[in-house]
Amino acid sequence: MQRITNIVLFIIVLIFSSGCFSVSSINEKFRRIDRMWQLEYQKNEDAFRYRVIDFDYVTVFHHMRKTFIDLGLPVQSQSFDKGVVVAQVEAPTPLTKEEWKKIVEVENPRVKKESGGIIRMLDDPKDYIITWTAIMKPMYGKTFILLEYKLDNPKHRERGLVANQYGPPLAIQLMSSKFWTQLEKRLETENIPVPRRRTEKEKLLDI
Numbered sequence: 001m002q003r004i005t006n007i008v009l010f011i012i013v014l015i016f017s018s019g020c021f022s023v024s025s026i027n028e029k030f031r032r033i034d035r036m037w038q039l040e041y042q043k044n045e046d047a048f049r050y051r052v053i054d055f056d057y058v059t060v061f062h063h064m065r066k067t068f069i070d071l072g073l074p075v076q077s078q079s080f081d082k083g084v085v086v087a088q089v090e091a092p093t094p095l096t097k098e099e100w101k102k103i104v105e106v107e108n109p110r111v112k113k114e115s116g117g118i119i120r121m122l123d124d125p126k127d128y129i130i131t132w133t134a135i136m137k138p139m140y141g142k143t144f145i146l147l148e149y150k151l152d153n154p155k156h157r158e159r160g161l162v163a164n165q166y167g168p169p170l171a172i173q174l175m176s177s178k179f180w181t182q183l184e185k186r187l188e189t190e191n192i193p194v195p196r197r198r199t200e201k202e203k204l205l206d207i
Contacts, residue, residue: 023160029115030161036114041169048169048176051145051195052202057083057138059192064134064145067183073132083136091125091151094178095171100125107168128153139205145195147176 041048053060065085068075071094073087092100104121111121128151135146149172184194 026118027161029119033111033114033119036110037168041172044169044173046198046203048172049147050198051180052198053143053145053187053195054141054193055143055187056141057136057143059190060143060145061085061136063183063186063192064136067179067186068132068134070182070186071178076131083138085134085136087132087134089130089132091128091130093130095174097124099174100171103168103171103174106170127155144198144202144205147179149175 061080061083065075065078068085068087073089073094075085076088077086078084095103101123104123108121111119131150131152133148133150135148137144149167151167180195187194
């Protein structure tokens with residue numbers, strides 16, 4: 001059964017107008033934006049999140065862990081038996097602030113429209129923590145990989161706000177692209193097959 005990525009909106013700042021908006025009404029606006037991005041994201045999530053490497057699991061696990069470190073994503077935990085590596089970093093890493101600003105330029109008009117003008121995105125995502133999880137599964141001599149992302153903003157949680165679970169598809173595309181590109185570079189230095197997209201038949205497998 002296909003997992004659905006749990007992504008919190010990277011940078012959303014609330015415009016409070018002297019208490020004009022309740023927390024519940026703001027959370028409903030978050031959900032509206034969430035649904036908009038979710039529909040777009042699910043159309044392309046296979047391209048963003050999934051890869052297959054035609055090589056043994058032991059070697060792939062090692063390079064996956066190293067790729068996180070290459071990108072400045074500190075590894076918080078790992079389990080070889082479970083095929084999981086978890087890294088955590090302050091946003092917008094691995095994106096640059098300039099890349100994030102471009103995403104904001106594209107998405108802010110839509111965010112404002114969908115929220116009725118009470119929610120907007122900021123250029124600086126410093127208050128957000130990104131948790132990356134790489135899930136690997138050996139199967140038929142191959143290693144299947146799934147990337148998942150989750151963002152957290154403690155300041156929002158303290159206010160009782162339920163921020164978005166999905167981020168702008170462009171942001172996820174850029175983050176994923178950087179990860180797969182760096183992993184490909186690592187593997188090429190050892191003549192290991194590079195990550196590839198899943199075939200239609202492989203999409204039916206349980207990962």
